[in-house]
Amino acid sequence: MFRLALAFLLLTHLAQAATSAPVTTERDTATLVSETDAYAPGQALRIGLRLKMTQGWHTYWSNPGDAGAPPSVEVTGAAAGPIAYQVPQQLRESGLTSYAYTGDLLLPFTITPPASAHGPLTLGIHATWLICANVCVPEEAQFSLTLPQGTPAPSPEAPLFAAADAKMPRPSPFAAHITQAGLLTLEAPHVKLREVKFFPEAPGVFDQGVDPAVQNDGAVISLQLKPLHPLDAKAHVGGVLVITDQGGETAALSVDAAPGGSPAPAVPAGPGLLEALVLAFAGGLILNLMPCVLPILAIKALGIARLSGAARAHVRREVAFYTLGVLAAFAVIGGVTLAARAAGDAAGWGVQFQSAAFTASMAWLLFAIGLNLSGVFQIGAGLAGTGQSFASRGSFATGLLAVVVATPCTAPFMAAALGAALSMPPLAAMLIFLALGLGLAAPYAALALTPGLARLLPRPGAWMDLLKQILAFPMYGAAVWMAWVVSQQTGSSGLLAVLAGFLGVGFAAWAFGYAQMHEGPRLLRLASLAGLAGVAAVLVSLAVAAPAGAGLALGDGAEAFSAARLAALRAERRPVLVDMSAAWCVTCLVNERVALAPAAVQQAFAKHHVAYLKGDWTRQDPDITAYLRAHGRSGVPLYVYYPAGGEGEVLPQILTEANVLAHVEG
Numbered sequence: 001m002f003r004l005a006l007a008f009l010l011l012t013h014l015a016q017a018a019t020s021a022p023v024t025t026e027r028d029t030a031t032l033v034s035e036t037d038a039y040a041p042g043q044a045l046r047i048g049l050r051l052k053m054t055q056g057w058h059t060y061w062s063n064p065g066d067a068g069a070p071p072s073v074e075v076t077g078a079a080a081g082p083i084a085y086q087v088p089q090q091l092r093e094s095g096l097t098s099y100a101y102t103g104d105l106l107l108p109f110t111i112t113p114p115a116s117a118h119g120p121l122t123l124g125i126h127a128t129w130l131i132c133a134n135v136c137v138p139e140e141a142q143f144s145l146t147l148p149q150g151t152p153a154p155s156p157e158a159p160l161f162a163a164a165d166a167k168m169p170r171p172s173p174f175a176a177h178i179t180q181a182g183l184l185t186l187e188a189p190h191v192k193l194r195e196v197k198f199f200p201e202a203p204g205v206f207d208q209g210v211d212p213a214v215q216n217d218g219a220v221i222s223l224q225l226k227p228l229h230p231l232d233a234k235a236h237v238g239g240v241l242v243i244t245d246q247g248g249e250t251a252a253l254s255v256d257a258a259p260g261g262s263p264a265p266a267v268p269a270g271p272g273l274l275e276a277l278v279l280a281f282a283g284g285l286i287l288n289l290m291p292c293v294l295p296i297l298a299i300k301a302l303g304i305a306r307l308s309g310a311a312r313a314h315v316r317r318e319v320a321f322y323t324l325g326v327l328a329a330f331a332v333i334g335g336v337t338l339a340a341r342a343a344g345d346a347a348g349w350g351v352q353f354q355s356a357a358f359t360a361s362m363a364w365l366l367f368a369i370g371l372n373l374s375g376v377f378q379i380g381a382g383l384a385g386t387g388q389s390f391a392s393r394g395s396f397a398t399g400l401l402a403v404v405v406a407t408p409c410t411a412p413f414m415a416a417a418l419g420a421a422l423s424m425p426p427l428a429a430m431l432i433f434l435a436l437g438l439g440l441a442a443p444y445a446a447l448a449l450t451p452g453l454a455r456l457l458p459r460p461g462a463w464m465d466l467l468k469q470i471l472a473f474p475m476y477g478a479a480v481w482m483a484w485v486v487s488q489q490t491g492s493s494g495l496l497a498v499l500a501g502f503l504g505v506g507f508a509a510w511a512f513g514y515a516q517m518h519e520g521p522r523l524l525r526l527a528s529l530a531g532l533a534g535v536a537a538v539l540v541s542l543a544v545a546a547p548a549g550a551g552l553a554l555g556d557g558a559e560a561f562s563a564a565r566l567a568a569l570r571a572e573r574r575p576v577l578v579d580m581s582a583a584w585c586v587t588c589l590v591n592e593r594v595a596l597a598p599a600a601v602q603q604a605f606a607k608h609h610v611a612y613l614k615g616d617w618t619r620q621d622p623d624i625t626a627y628l629r630a631h632g633r634s635g636v637p638l639y640v641y642y643p644a645g646g647e648g649e650v651l652p653q654i655l656t657e658a659n660v661l662a663h664v665e666g
Helices: 002-016 160-167 272-287 291-307 311-344 356-373 391-406 413-422 427-449 451-458 464-470 472-490 492-518 520-543 563-572 586-596 599-607 622-630 657-665
Strands: 028-033 045-053 057-063 072-076 089-095 095-103 104-112 119-133 136-147 177-179 183-185 193-200 213-216 220-224 236-243 252-260 557-562 578-580 609-614 639-644
Touching: 002 119, 028 119, 028 136, 045 119, 045 160, 057 119, 057 193, 072 104, 177 291, 183 252, 183 622, 193 213, 193 220, 213 563, 220 563, 220 622, 311 391, 311 427, 356 472, 356 492, 391 427, 451 639, 464 472, 472 492, 492 520, 563 578, 563 609, 578 586, 578 622, 586 657, 599 657, 609 622
Parallel strands: 177 252, 557 609, 578 609
Antiparallel strands: 028 045, 045 104, 057 095, 072 119, 089 095, 119 136, 177 183, 183 220, 193 236, 213 220, 236 252, 578 639
16 A cells, blocks of 8 residues: 555656646746656757636737737756747737737747756746736746656647647748738649638738738739838748638648749640740731831831842841841840849839830930931931941841830730740740740841842832931830820929930930031030930939829729739629739720720629729839739730639730620620
C-alpha cells in the first residue's frame, strides 16, 4: 500500500513538472506548459503560454488591429524563438477592428536548452499580455518551470500543442502579388471560393474596418484592400488568408505577396508560339488600317510616290531601311516590356503615352513634320528623305515613327499575340514582337518583292508638291489630338504647356526655313535653336509636373472601375460591362462612339440593368494593369461582359453596336 501511494505521488510530480503554477484573476488563468516531460541538452522543445479567458474577455494577435497589444515572453535559462500565433478572429466594437482570441488559448514558442546543460533545467519566463472587455487590463506574470534531463516524451499537455498546430496557418501554395493601390492577387487555378478573409501581418498599413472586395474567376483570386497610404513599391506584404471553398472546407494560408502587378496571367488555353506568330503578323498587317496610323500613311504616301520610276535597287534599299526601322522600334518596345516584366513592373502596349511629357513631345514632332510638309523648312524633301544622302536615314526614321505613333491603337489579333508574349520565355516573346513589326512593314515591303507594283505607280511630277502640302494636315490633326490627350492627363496647365511648345516649334521651324530659303544670317539659325531650347524647358516642366487631369469622362450611366465595385455588382448578380480605355487609344474612342454610345445600346443597358464600369488607363493605374494581365492583355481596349451570375466573356477589340446588343439581350 505504501509503495502504491509513493508511485501515485511520483506520477503526480512528473505530471506537474510540465506545468507551472497558475496565475489567476477574475479575467483569466495563465499557466506555462511544456510539450514534453523532459529535455535533452541542445535539443529544441516547445513551451506554451496558456490563457484560459473568462467569457467576454479577449487578448490579441501579433497584429492587434486598430487597438490593443500582442502578448510577449522573455525567457532566461535557454534560447527562445518567437511566439507562433494561431489564426485570430475579427472583433469589431465602436468602429474599431481588432484581431483577437477568446476562450482557451495556447501560444507556443520554441526554446533550445544549452548544449552544456546538465541535470534539471529551470526556466524563468516573464510574460505580458493585454486582456480586454469593456475595459483593457495589462497583465504580467513571472513563471518558473523545471524540466528533468532525459529522453523527451509527450507530456500530458501535448494535446494542447497538437490542437494549436491545427489552427496555425500553413504556407500558401499560390504565388501572390500586391500593387501599390492594395490589389492582392493569388494565382489559384481551379479554386472556387465562397468566402475569403485577410489578416494583415503588419499594423497600420490597411484600413482594417473595410472588408476587401473579392473576385474569383477560377484562375486568380483578387482582393482589393484599402491601404492607409500607397504601399512601398519594393516591399513585400505578409498576412494570413482564410479561405472557404464552395464545399464549406476552410483553410488558413500564410501569404507573402511580392510587390508589383498581378501574377502571370492564368489563361487556360493561350496560343502556342507558332499560332502567336501568325496572330502577331496579322495584327501588324491590320495595324496599317487603324486610325492612329493615318499620319504615318501620309509619309508613306509621299515615299511611294517618290519611288515611282526609281531603279529597282533603289526601291529595295528604301523598303529595306523602312522595314529595319519598324523592326528596330518593335525590338526596343519588346526589350523594355520584357525588362519591366522581369522587374515586376507594369508594361504593356502603348504605356509610353501614359507620360504627358512623351505625349507632348510626339505632338510637337508631328507638328514639326507637318510644317516640313507645308514647306516652312526643308530636311531633304520631308522626313522620308528625297535626297540621296538622306534617303536611307529618312526611310529608317519613318519606320521608327510608324511604330511609335501606332502604339495608341490595338488591332484585332494583336491582343492574343501580345498576351502570349508576356507569358512566354524572352526569346519567344521577342520573336512575337518582331512578327508584329513584319506585319506592319509588309504592305510597303511588297513593293520591293513585287516590281510590278512599283511600275503601276504614277510618275513623279508637279502633283507631288501639292500632295505633300495636303498630307501636312493629317499631321496637324494628330498633333491636336495628342494635345487633347495631354489635357486629359494634366489639365488646362498641361494644355497650355503644349500650346506654348507649338509656338516654340513653329518659331524654330520658321527661323530655320527662312535662313534656308533666303541664305539668312547665322543669327536666324541661332534663333531657331533658342526656340527649340524653349520647347525643351516646357518638356522638362511637363515631366516633373504632378498629374492633375480629370481623365476620360465617364459618360451617362457609367461608373469608375474598381475591383471592389465589380465584386459588389457581381455579388448582387447584376450584369456588368467592363470597359478598359484610355484617352490616347483611338480604337477605344471610336468603339465608344460607334458601339457604346448609341441610344439603342444605352436603352438595352437600362432595360437589363447592366452596370457599365469604365477603367481609365490614360495615366498609370496598377489596378487596371492587374485586371488587364488577369485577362491575358498588355494594353487597351479590353471589354469584358459579365452576365447576371455568370463568368466574364471577353468581347472583340473592334466593337459594333450589334455585337454589344447580342451579348446584353442574349
